Amino acid sequence: MAILVIAEHDNASLKAATLNTVSAAAQLGSEVHVLVAGANCAAAAAEAAKVAGVAKVRVADAAHYDSQTAENVAALVVAVVANEAAGYTHILAPSTANGKNVAPRVAALLDVAQISDIVAVESADTFVRPIYAGNAMATVKSDDAVKVMTVRTTAFEAAAMVANEGGAAAVEALGAAADLGLTSVKGRDLTKSERPELGAAKIIVSGGRGLGSGENYHKLLEPLADALGAALGASRAAVDAGYVPNDYQVGQTGKIVAPQLYIAVGISGAIQHLAGMKDSKVIVAINKDPEAPIFQVADYGLVGDLFEVVPELSQAVG
Numbered sequence: 294m295a296i297l298v299i300a301e302h303d304n305a306s307l308k309a310a311t312l313n314t315v316s317a318a319a320q321l322g323s324e325v326h327v328l329v330a331g332a333n334c335a336a337a338a339a340e341a342a343k344v345a346g347v348a349k350v351r352v353a354d355a356a357h358y359d360s361q362t363a364e365n366v367a368a369l370v371v372a373v374v375a376n377e378a379a380g381y382t383h384i385l386a387p388s389t390a391n392g393k394n395v396a397p398r399v400a401a402l403l404d405v406a407q408i409s410d411i412v413a414v415e416s417a418d419t420f421v422r423p424i425y426a427g428n429a430m431a432t433v434k435s436d437d438a439v440k441v442m443t444v445r446t447t448a449f450e451a452a453a454m455v456a457n458e459g460g461a462a463a464v465e466a467l468g469a470a471a472d473l474g475l476t477s478v479k480g481r482d483l484t485k486s487e488r489p490e491l492g493a494a495k496i497i498v499s500g501g502r503g504l505g506s507g508e509n510y511h512k513l514l515e516p517l518a519d520a521l522g523a524a525l526g527a528s529r530a531a532v533d534a535g536y537v538p539n540d541y542q543v544g545q546t547g548k549i550v551a552p553q554l555y556i557a558v559g560i561s562g563a564i565q566h567l568a569g570m571k572d573s574k575v576i577v578a579i580n581k582d583p584e585a586p587i588f589q590v591a592d593y594g595l596v597g598d599l600f601e602v603v604p605e606l607s608q609a610v611g
């Protein structure tokens with residue numbers, strides 16, 4: 294019996310979300326294996342072998358896994374589960390755009406329910422997950438033979454990296470499944486930024502509709518983020534208005550974050566926004582409306598005009 298974690302990686306290195314997912318897997322009580330499906334992905338596999346708690350890394354290295362299309366990766370996972378003598382009891386992926394693309398396909402192909410966005414492991418078959426945008430926690434028990442789960446990464450500490458060279462876990466090559474040829478990636482427009490990744494940042498400066506325009510967003514928030522070494526985030530209203538691209542969005546339909554410090558500027562604190570950031574360790578809100586709901590979750594609130602206070606704050610911390 295073992296647990297399979299689907300690694301998130303770019304062939305060269307692991308994404309941080311994989312480390313949190315391994316931590317969740319480690320709580321299930323069986324051996325943890327990590328599946329690295331990619332093309333020329335030996336470096337990512339070697340990194341996975343150094344993650345504490347990982348017993349085995351299984352690598353499917355083939356050209357058609359280069360873009361890790363969900364259809365091909367899901368078919369591979371299902372083939373691995375079917376062929377495995379010991380049997381995988383749990384399949385875990387991070388609750389990221391990538392994980393949420395692959396895991397439901399795996400669950401459907403295995404004809405089991407997906408258990409989404411778990412935040413705690415009670416036992417090998419019982420898990421806690423948020424419902425109603427995080428306003429209630431549901432404890433769910435699954436009787437499925439294979440449990441397919443996505444993991445809310447902010448709810449689990451990142452697994453440590455084992456220091457010794459060569460890695461602690463065995464790395465084992467896996468035969469590739471057939472290329473389904475259902476989808477192909479024509480190109481990727483990736484946001485290139487010197488700033489920390491939103492999902493992994495320790496400090497986030499986030500802007501909302503109160504900023505009024507994309508120009509104001511950049512003019513006011515970038516100096517503050519630069520001074521703090523922070524990532525930039527946004528409310529959905531700011532994204533919908535075109536101030537910033539949608540990968541900046543924090544919230545129920547955006548990214549779930551839990552940094553050490555979250556600074557919400559001109560954000561009202563709608564329930565869907567709070568669902569994505571209310572687990573932040575320290576929340577600072579800047580809003581001109583003292584009744585704004587963001588102040589109910591804020592540790593520090595500043596009632597004032599953001600056009601005055603944000604430049605002052607940037608100067609003070611810069």
Ligand SMILES: Cc1cc2nc3c(=O)[nH]c(=O)nc-3n(C[C@H](O)[C@H](O)[C@H](O)COP(=O)(O)OP(=O)(O)OC[C@H]3O[C@@H](n4cnc5c(N)ncnc54)[C@H](O)[C@@H]3O)c2cc1C
Binds near residue numbers: 530
């Ligand atoms: C199904 C669904 C999913 C959603 N998912 C998300 C999500 O993932 N993330 C998300 O953020 N939203 C989400 N929303 C939208 C959410 O309901 C809100 O509409 C949105 O969060 C509001 O964004 P905002 O706070 O920037 O704008 P507003 O609610 O318009 O708030 C702007 C704030 O700026 C303040 N302000 C204005 N001018 C100034 C000034 N000069 N100085 C200081 N303060 C000022 C105002 O007082 C106000 O509080 C979702 C909605 C639905 C229905």
